[in-house]
Amino acid sequence: MNEKGSRRKVGDRHPPALLMNNRLRGLLERRNRFDYLLKNGNTVADLGSGSGYYALHFSEVLGPGGLVYAVDTNRGAIEALDRKIKEGGIKNIVTSTSSTAKLDFIPDSTVDFVLSNLTLCCMAEHEAAVDEMMRIMKQGARAYVSINTIGRKSDPRWLSRKEFGGFMERFGQLDKIHRRTVSAVLVEKK
Numbered sequence: 001m002n003e004k005g006s007r008r009k010v011g012d013r014h015p016p017a018l019l020m021n022n023r024l025r026g027l028l029e030r031r032n033r034f035d036y037l038l039k040n041g042n043t044v045a046d047l048g049s050g051s052g053y054y055a056l057h058f059s060e061v062l063g064p065g066g067l068v069y070a071v072d073t074n075r076g077a078i079e080a081l082d083r084k085i086k087e088g089g090i091k092n093i094v095t096s097t098s099s100t101a102k103l104d105f106i107p108d109s110t111v112d113f114v115l116s117n118l119t120l121c122c123m124a125e126h127e128a129a130v131d132e133m134m135r136i137m138k139q140g141a142r143a144y145v146s147i148n149t150i151g152r153k154s155d156p157r158w159l160s161r162k163e164f165g166g167f168m169e170r171f172g173q174l175d176k177i178h179r180r181t182v183s184a185v186l187v188e189k190k
Contacts, residue, residue, distance in 0.1 A: 038113060042112040044058045046069065046115045047114060048117060056090070063092075068093045069105075072097065073098065074097075110138065113141060137189040142174070142186060142188050143186070143189075144186050146183065149182060171188060171189055
């Protein structure tokens with residue numbers, strides 16, 4: 001808090017590209033772990049997509065009739081994803097260097113699945129981001145949202161489990177996972 005009592009302006013946190021797309025990540029985190037939630041032709045929003053670890057996989061699963069919005073504030077990551085899209089001749093991924101708190105390029109109630117994997121805890125505008133997720137999701141759409149629970153309370157990007165739980169109560173919770181360093185929920189838009 002500054003002397004006027006408001007949070008100071010802080011940019012989003014960007015994990016190193018090597019950490020986000022190396023082969024080791026494939027051993028720790030399966031790309032297909034959300035496939036059971038997807039159908040050919042669906043629309044997916046990958047919020048905090050980085051250079052496309054999940055977005056590229058979703059593109060294949062959804063087929064040519066599907067659409068993936070890959071969103072990240074890290075311009076370098078989106079540029080790397082754009083190169084992969086061009087090299088692969090991929091036509092169903094739309095990229096944007098944007099904040100999860102400002103998704104005005106995605107129409108209301110058009111998304112079937114939202115992935116926000118460790119994104120909310122890397123930004124300060126938590127409530128605006130959750131509002132945008134709600135806005136873009138169709139009725140009955142699902143979202144997987146996770147946060148890292150380790151951080152400094154003085155950092156405006158930090159999100160407590162309690163605050164995270166409050167945001168997720170706006171949805172219908174289908175599953176909850178609390179581990180030592182990560183909290184995650186699978187939710188559905190009521």
